[in-house]
Amino acid sequence: MMHSEQVKFGTIKLLSQMKKLLLLLLLAPCLVYAQDDLLAELEKETGKETEYTFATFKGTRLANGHSIETKNAGSLEFIFAHRFGAINGGAYEMFGLDEALVRLGLDYGITDWLSVSIGRNSFDKTMDGYFKMKVLRQSSGARNFPFSATALLGGAYKFSPKKNADVSPDFENIDRLSGTIQLLLARKFSPNFSFQIMPTLVHKNAVVQSIEENTQVALGLGGRIKLTKSVAISTEYYYNLSEKENSPYYNPLAFGIDIETGGHVFQLVLTNAVGLTERAFVTETRDDFFDGDIHLGFNVTRTFQLKKNK
Amino acid sequence: MIRILILWIILLPLDGFSQKRYTAEKAFISFFSEGVLEEIKGTNTKVSSILDLMNGEVAYLLNPKDFQFEKKLMQVHFNEKYMESEKYPRSSFQGKVMGYDPTNMHLQHVKAVGKLTIHGVTKEVDVPGTLHIEGNTVTLRSKFVVKLEDYNIKIPQIVWQNIAQQVEVTVHFLYRPVSN
Numbered sequence A: 001m002m003h004s005e006q007v008k009f010g011t012i013k014l015l016s017q018m019k020k021l022l023l024l025l026l027l028a029p030c031l032v033y034a035q036d037d038l039l040a041e042l043e044k045e046t047g048k049e050t051e052y053t054f055a056t057f058k059g060t061r062l063a064n065g066h067s068i069e070t071k072n073a074g075s076l077e078f079i080f081a082h083r084f085g086a087i088n089g090g091a092y093e094m095f096g097l098d099e100a101l102v103r104l105g106l107d108y109g110i111t112d113w114l115s116v117s118i119g120r121n122s123f124d125k126t127m128d129g130y131f132k133m134k135v136l137r138q139s140s141g142a143r144n145f146p147f148s149a150t151a152l153l154g155g156a157y158k159f160s161p162k163k164n165a166d167v168s169p170d171f172e173n174i175d176r177l178s179g180t181i182q183l184l185l186a187r188k189f190s191p192n193f194s195f196q197i198m199p200t201l202v203h204k205n206a207v208v209q210s211i212e213e214n215t216q217v218a219l220g221l222g223g224r225i226k227l228t229k230s231v232a233i234s235t236e237y238y239y240n241l242s243e244k245e246n247s248p249y250y251n252p253l254a255f256g257i258d259i260e261t262g263g264h265v266f267q268l269v270l271t272n273a274v275g276l277t278e279r280a281f282v283t284e285t286r287d288d289f290f291d292g293d294i295h296l297g298f299n300v301t302r303t304f305q306l307k308k309n310k
Numbered sequence B: 001m002i003r004i005l006i007l008w009i010i011l012l013p014l015d016g017f018s019q020k021r022y023t024a025e026k027a028f029i030s031f032f033s034e035g036v037l038e039e040i041k042g043t044n045t046k047v048s049s050i051l052d053l054m055n056g057e058v059a060y061l062l063n064p065k066d067f068q069f070e071k072k073l074m075q076v077h078f079n080e081k082y083m084e085s086e087k088y089p090r091s092s093f094q095g096k097v098m099g100y101d102p103t104n105m106h107l108q109h110v111k112a113v114g115k116l117t118i119h120g121v122t123k124e125v126d127v128p129g130t131l132h133i134e135g136n137t138v139t140l141r142s143k144f145v146v147k148l149e150d151y152n153i154k155i156p157q158i159v160w161q162n163i164a165q166q167v168e169v170t171v172h173f174l175y176r177p178v179s180n
Helices: A002-035 A036-047 A093-098 A280-281 B002-018 B074-081
Strands: A050-054 A075-086 A100-108 A116-122 A126-136 A139-141 A149-159 A179-188 A193-204 A215-227 A231-240 A252-259 A264-271 A296-303 B021-034 B041-045 B050-052 B057-062 B090-098 B106-116 B121-134 B137-147 B166-177
Touching: A036 B090, A075 A093, A093 A280, A126 A139, A139 A149, A179 A280, A179 B021, A193 A252, A193 A280, A215 A280, A231 A280, A296 B074, B021 B057, B041 B074, B050 B166, B090 B121, B106 B137
Parallel strands: none
Antiparallel strands: A050 A139, A075 A100, A075 A296, A100 A116, A116 A126, A126 A149, A149 A179, A179 A193, A193 A215, A215 A231, A231 A252, A252 A264, A264 A296, B021 B041, B021 B050, B021 B166, B050 B057, B057 B090, B090 B106, B106 B121, B121 B137, B137 B166
């Protein structure tokens, strides 16, 4: 009797515990929703996105040569670049300030990944033009890619000397032409540090065969370090792999300070090169940086948005 | 046992009611800054948001990179110099809408109280707005001022274009119930 009652009591106790458990289970959805964190839920929903790297460099030019940056769709950039004479010209030349070589240029973004450029150089009275195409973009997140790549195709036409006969009797107009194919590869390691490698091919239709090749290959290296949000220091160097032993030319080295103010970018450059086409600075730099033949220069750009975004 | 089941059936609608969830079908956040030289306006339509009409809880999440500007260069500067979007890729708000009646179908003046996170800095805010329940949609609007220095957003010294120290933010969400 006693035993049976105990069993019965035990069963009731178990049943009541089960009821409580059931109640808890049934009400669980109410409790869960009430305690949910909406923001955490949104974050979960958003998931992993691809973050494309932007602003690897401030300008479309690193110093003398190009950076991977192109103009965005509908923006036009006016570039005024000049290089003074050599600093070691002394006080008589006002340390180079008495003379200057200029390039006036326009860059326009047809799309966000394709831009065109046209320019006039006082050096050798050269007209130049470029197509620049963004091929790959550095990204992280859902899609991970370590670097950005931009392909550059350029042409330059020398109007100097005035007459073909001034060069040689068989010199033709086509001999004034040169072309550049360049692959610009860059990685933004951090918001403050970007590095760029530039395999470059320059072809000149006419050269003095004894001192240089028609087709020359060079490897460029460059980078920038941001000092503040608007100021960065940059450097650029091209090593000419096709240089002949008796070549009178030097490899171009440049150091720059980039200052950005709204739509302007000012680049102060110290370099041994004076030309601003690849032909001129990669293959025809006559001054030796380490001999003190350093030129001060500026690249001043102003961007205009011709087509409004959206 | 039967009693519990009955209780459950009674509570079931309440359970559904307690998750009166709405997600933003259309979302729009813009900011406007009146500088001396030029006005700066950015708009973001890629904002995700949830509103729970039962308890007033609301949250939104956005990427500063999704703000669109008339000038593309401004967008780059906004992300690179001011928002530092690489370091702080998200901005958010999490809080509560207060002072409304979920059965009122008229435009109601409400306020939102909660945590606003911009540029990695979280601040308690209390902003005014309106809430309008129409059929099964809910519209939430708000306009408030954000002081850049509160969120540690610095304007570079050499910028001669004068950028205002505060921006006016407009928030506009159109919510629909979450379909299960």
